[in-house]
Amino acid sequence: MLRIYNTLTRRKEDFQTLEPNLVRMYVCGVTVYNDAHVGHAMSALVFDVIRRYLEYRGYKVRHVMNFTDVDDKIINRANQLKEDPFKLAQRYIDDYAQNLKDLNILPAAVNPRATQTMNEILSMVKGLIEKGYAYAATNGDVYFRVTKNKDYGKLSGRKLDDMQAGARIEIEEAKEHPMDFALWKAAKPGEPAWDSPWGKGRPGWHIECSAMNLKELGEQIDIHGGGNDLIFPHHENEIAQSESFTGKPFARYWIHNGLLQLGGEKMSKSLGNIVSIKDFLSQRNADVMRMLVLNGSYRAPLIFNEETLDAAEKNLDRLRSGLRLALPNVKGVPAGSASELTSQAQTTQQNFINAMDDDFNTPLALAAIHELIKAINTARDNGASDDQLRPAQATLRELTGVFGLQLQDKKGSGDADKFIDLLVEVRGEVRKQKLWPLSDLIRDKLKSLGVTLEDSKDGTTWRWG
RNA sequence: GGCGUCGUGGCCAAGUGGUAAGGCAAGGGUCUGCAAAACCCUCAUCACGGGUUCGAAUCCCGUCGACGCCUCCA
Known part of the structure; x- marks a missing residue:
């Protein structure tokens, strides 16, 4: 039985899908205004492994990952570069898609974009206003009324009162409550804008995800994921909007990955300590980043530096050693030894599944794989033939494949x-x-x-x- | 200030009540003409101080420290 740590309940829970054998999974993508960095890669890799494992366990996974293609940062950057904001967004969407491909990340079923979900966004905002969960303010913005949502704060474990106390927020006077957040933002002259009952404007950051979920996956989904920096306010607000709108529980399992650490701090665009995916891949193989992620728990911070990367690379060499052919001119080992190897492969597979079933414990699953490597290498040393090695190596390929590792031989021409x-x-x-x-x-x-x-x-x- | 996560060997990192997985690095050995690879062996008592328990890295309290969120962020 697969168990997953749910941010919402702060516990590991048995995994039960809404519909048998189908997993509706939504993962927050990126805002496209700059090169994506290895922190984004970490998140994408975590959810890629989760998806691969769910599929391995027989689920059909409908995986949705969005692009935020209109917001302040995009507009600012476009102004800076004197480029059309839509063209700029498209450029970075294409780049990111290429990054994911280069990282051997399976493509999502759909990649909805805010600008292509405008009808759904508008109808959701309207609906929230009608139900009294939102209001059009005098400044042309539409805000969500947090006080109307009695369990606001349940995901991040905050109370409205606590938040008011320490928050350094410039209080927008048009808001009824300082924590009310924008569903719709009035456009300034020259900004991209869409017509709405509240005047020209564009969606707030959170509403797009709620709308895209509704459009692509329905009112209720199984897994909602992202980096743990999204827990508040983004995911908190998504829950508030979606549940207020539909009256139903939104996502069953909230999964959040830890953040990548560079020099003791998280890597982020605003801190400027960035290694882009492109730069990384010009130096190292995609498997190296993946191994770095697999070596640790997805929920813990990930230390990214030359030392950990070198270790990851060596770890991969080690995995590859298990795939090598038999020694030259061997006669094979007794049938008993060969079947021992095969049974080790089965044990490893079971250990792998047990580890992954426990909240995707990839480090433990990796340890299981290393047991198999050792058994294969020992058999080879003892003179096993390729025919005798093959079944165990097939298992090795199978399990590393669930991890999304390619383990390609280094190639010359x-x-x-x-x-x-x-x-x-x-x-x-x-x-x-x-x-x-x-x-x-x-x-x-x-x-x-x-x-x-x-x-x-x-x-x-x-x-x- | 509030909320939360966490502190395991030289490095990365599992384990969350019964005497510490795995990878990297290091040292020794087998094999080899040598080397490489592979294989074998060695290498921690779990930040600190109390407490609960027959028994704690694992539960509780406190201290120190790190990180995240509270503001755009995977």
């Missing part, structure tokens, strides 16, 4: 392979004649070209990397 084979063969003759200096020279030269040779008693293997 494929055309070179047969020449390398030839060199290795010739070197074999050289070694028979015990011409060690020459043999070592060939090995060293190949190493500097990115080809690693490994000699064993019965022959030599080579690989890129």
Whole structure:
């Protein structure tokens, strides 16, 4: 039974979907006004792994991830660059889609955008006004009336009174209550704007997500996710809007990932301590970022630095070692040993599932995989044939695939392979004649070209990397 | 100031009542002509101080510290 930590209840709960075998999952995407950074990648990776695991467990997952493509920051940036705000947003949407692809993140079923959900947003704002949950203020904005929503604050565990006390908010005089938040913002001259019963304007930040949920997934969803910096106010406000509008509980499970830490602080656009996904991928393989995420609990902060990245890279090398072919010229091991390996594969698979069922405990699941690696490598050392290794390696591929790891061999140009084979063969003759200096020279030269040779008693293997 | 998360070996990180998973690094060994890889072995008593318990990293109280949110933020 899968159990998931629910931010709403602050407990792990059994996972029950609204509809059998179908998971409605909404994950907050990004506001597109700049290059996405590795912190965004972390969040996307966390939910990609969750999705892959749910699918592995037999669920059909309808995964929705939005783009916020109109807001203050986009408008400001566009003004700065003297670019059309819609074009700017489109540019960064395309970039982000490419980032996700490069990170081997499965595409969402839909990527709704605020600007393409305007009808739903408008009707939701209207509905909230009609029900008394919102009001059009004198300044042209429409605000949500937090005092009308009796359990406002339930997600973040705050009370309205507490929030008033310490909040450093410029109190907008048009608001009835300082914590009321904008559903609709009146447009200033020159800003992108849509017609509405309250004059020209654009949606507030939170309402778009409520509207997109309603449009793409319905009134109630199973999983709503995002970084834990979104808990308040964004997700709190989403709940307030959605539940006030529909009168039904909104999301069953609220899942929030911890934030990536760079130099002891979270990485964020406003702090300026950013490593973009693009820059990261120009230096390291996508699997490295993924391994970094898998190595820790998704809810805990993730330490991102050269040291942790190097360790992640080595960890990947280790996983790859399990996929190597049998040693040359082996005769195979007794059937008993081979079936032991197969049974280890089954044990590992079960341990993997048990770990992941416990709130997606990827570090523990990874440890299970390492057990299998060790068993495979031992079998290989003992002379197991490829046929004997294959079933366990298939399990290894299967489980690392659930993690979304690609574990591609480091590659040179494929055309070179047969020449390398030839060199290795010739070197074999050289070694028979015990011409060690020459043999070592060939090995060293190949190493500097990115080809690693490994000699064993019965022959030599080579690989890129 | 309020709310919340957390503090496990050199580094990253599981474990949340019965005497500390895993990865990286380090040291030793097997194998090898050498090397590499692989395999084997070694390496922590869980921030600190109290308390509960037969028994606590794991529960409670306090102290110190870190981080997040309260304002745009994955």
